[in-house]
Amino acid sequence: MPPRKTSIATSRKAPSKKVAEIKKTTTNSTKKAPANKKRAHSPDGEYEPEVEAEAEVDAAIPAKAPPRKRVKRSGAPSKEEPQAYIGEVREQSTTKPAQPALVGKFDIYAMELPFLAKAYLPTSTSEPQFSELYETILTYQAKSDFTARCVLPASKEDSDKDNDKPGRLSSAVLEDPMEGMPWDIALVDLQRVEPVVFLAKERKEFATPPRTNCGAGIEGHTVLEDSNCGVQSAGGVFRMQRAWTGDRGGEKVEVFEGYLSFNVVYSGMYRRKGHGSGQKIGFSFWAVRARKGADGLEIGLAQA
Template sequence: MSTVRVGSNAQKRTRAPDVEDVPTNAAKRSKNVATDAASETNPGIDSTSDSESEDGASSDNDFISKPEFCGNFDLYAMWLPFLRKVYLPAGTTTPEYEAIYNLVLKYQAKPDFTARCYLPRSSVLGGRFRCAIVDDPMSGEPFEIKLTHMVAKDQLVFSSAERRTMKAILERTPDTVTHGAGLVAEAELDSDECFVDSAEGTIKFTRVWAKMGKDETLQELFEGFFSFDVEFSRVYARKGFEASANHDIAFWAIRARKDAKGKEIGLSP
């Protein structure tokens, strides 16, 4: 298994996979659902209503229009060149979400990914996150990160700093900024580390595109932002390591593959 590495200061350490050609024909969007505006909160996860929902009977598209933010996900850094290339081709104003989804599927099958995360249905259980570059610089091993205090949002809001990062990567315009349902969770180390003074962060998730596939399976593309700040003890500085690490990862995500028994492959217990 190979892993695409990413971090705020890690681009020089990153190996970008070869670019593969992916159709970007906008005519295929007739059955797509872009930028989700309705949500169905996960059972057991705190919910805050940022906008009033519309009352009425369920439509035929409810299965598509109400995302569930739970399960295993494979994450892919937005700034990877082969993803930037297909996001907003020259001369277009509408993001090619389906092209991104199709391209990411190819790398997932290798398997290849930037990071993985698991979001439970119940916040009592806690989620998990792992990324090769969010690591202990002394051991080189990725931190085991748990996700807590998960809150479902009717309208997910990215901070100004997060939006600036995404805009710089994707060259977004106001028309291509996501406004939809999502989930926010806090990130912290799963267990105490001897030489870590503090470690905290957040992860944000929203769905930007969905489509019912030919085999009646739901295809979904998510986007999000993971930030994690670590302060190390003086021991690290004495050994020549940085005193702190700040990780900011804007990402695309798709649901994990399943094994022969139908179980998702990922970080779930």
């Protein structure tokens, strides 16, 4: 469901879409973006891509954060809950869930999309409604409508063999201005961590504060799959954890939450073509596992 995008330095007509946009802005190096824009701040001249070691803390994080550790799947069988009626989504216990297999294909939906935000947190309640959110997402997933897609490989925590294959991510929001096509983005340095720690600026983008006691999540970096003569540098972060599990007609269903960013500094060629100095985009998201086709296989990006 790529939301409507604004042009960079030329007046390109934005495609008509029925969903809210994730604002992407780009500027020339001589013009500064307004300070009050929260999404996709444009760089003023050169800047360095976001790095994991960014020293940003918040009062909500304890002074001494719990240590991160790699987590292996327990392998212990989980208890099956009584089957619900078809179509009914029933929340499970709020106790700490079993470790999720963060492997496979996922469809990603920006938290700022108003129809999802309304389903997640109606004005009549202060408690997130994950079951309603999940059902709403399914109606758009059935139409192949999403903000982004990703595929996560099996890690050595999920397999007996070491696996250094990268994941992949694609989104119409993260677009090459010259080609008019999504960037080919790789997800690298992927590792399972517990807990996933979101930076203060990332938490501000969430519809409600990120969930706690979620067990192991995954984090890594976003980079271009291949070099591009129009790009001087590119990179960002990818973090995701399972926020909720439920039972839908006897099938376990999940909703994940996370944050991703992709910051690009253009080379002289793209600047001379009027595309400004680059892009700086980041947004919080919900994600669900990709739907399956008639062959029983997940529909989505191919593995790298």
